[in-house]
Amino acid sequence: MQVLHPASIADALAMLAGGDARLVAGGTALQLEWAKGLPKPRSLVDIGQIGGLKGIVPAGNEFRIGALTTLGALERDATVREELPLLAAAIRATAGPAVRNLATVGGNVAGRTGCLLPALLALDARVESSSVVGRRTLPLSEWLRQEPGGEIIEAITVPVPGAHVRWTHRKIGLRAAFTPSVIGAAGIIEIVDGRVAAARLAVGGGMVTPPRLRRAGPASPCLRRRPAVSRRRLERFAGGDRGRDRRAGRCLPFRPLSPQGCGQRPRARAERR
Ligand SMILES: Cc1cc2nc3c(=O)[nH]c(=O)nc-3n(C[C@H](O)[C@H](O)[C@H](O)COP(=O)(O)OP(=O)(O)OC[C@H]3O[C@@H](n4cnc5c(N)ncnc54)[C@H](O)[C@@H]3O)c2cc1C
Incomplete structure (x- = not known):
């Protein structure tokens, strides 16, 4: 298995289009798949070096969370704990601390069964993603109903809930x-x-x-x-x-x-x- 390191989303999409390749972020969910004996791809496209996919940016009354942001980073962020306590609770209940330091929010969402999904749905989160067709932003509930594959999640946007x-x-x-x-x-x-x-x-x-x-x-x-x-x-x-x-x-x-x-x-x- 070869590991490719694209420098941009466009490069990563081109590498994925090349055949038997899987995207990898933290690799923790893939690790579970392989431990179960599921087949490994010929290539892994590691998006860890693509700029702009990490970090928690407040934007008005919401947070834009880069897909490569780890659950550990979210857990340690005091603003997230204060403004998005539901998400913070879901993170604390996901995996253990060592795994959370590698596991990304993008990987959790992309897996479509991750433990963060109910909280993100309740919070009305949106998914920003890119494919060969272009970029799009969809409500998470709608994104989950689409056929999987061929897309790179760039960020999850989470509105801060109202006062009451x-x-x-x-x-x-x-x-x-x-x-x-x-x-x-x-x-x-x-x-x-x-x-x-x-x-x-x-x-x-x-x-x-x-x-x-x-x-x-x-x-x-x-x-x-x-x-x-x-x-x-x-x-x-x-x-x-x-x-x-x-x-x-x-x-x-x-x-x-x-x-x-x-x-x-x-x-x-x-x-x-
Ligand atoms: C011991 C252990 C315990 C765990 N416990 C839990 C748990 O309690 N709850 C839970 O939900 N999960 C758990 N997991 C699974 C995993 O840690 C999380 O789901 C994690 O958030 C996945 O993120 P990742 O970056 O490691 O994803 P990866 O393993 O890198 O990728 C997972 C999938 O998402 C795709 N992907 C990754 N990033 C992107 C992106 N930006 N755009 C599009 N596709 C992408 C990959 O191609 C792959 O199909 C556990 C794993 C381990 C090893």
């Missing part, structure tokens, strides 16, 4: 963080006047490419049934008593889902209030 947002992230795997998920779920609920104004939920896991659960939106009966939070809690989210840390209450994890589902409090606890 609650989020959840659950991963069920064979181990908490060291193996890909059996089931992974992430959700964001935007609350306006104590009611659910927007909801984005996504579920994936195993070999399944996660979809956005579009029918589980704010109009779904289980989210409509009752106000999402008490007025006192909503005022706290809005920053009323958050003088010390304005953002501390901005995105709070849900309580674990009740057996009845739909994120409602178990009846006994709800009635005590």
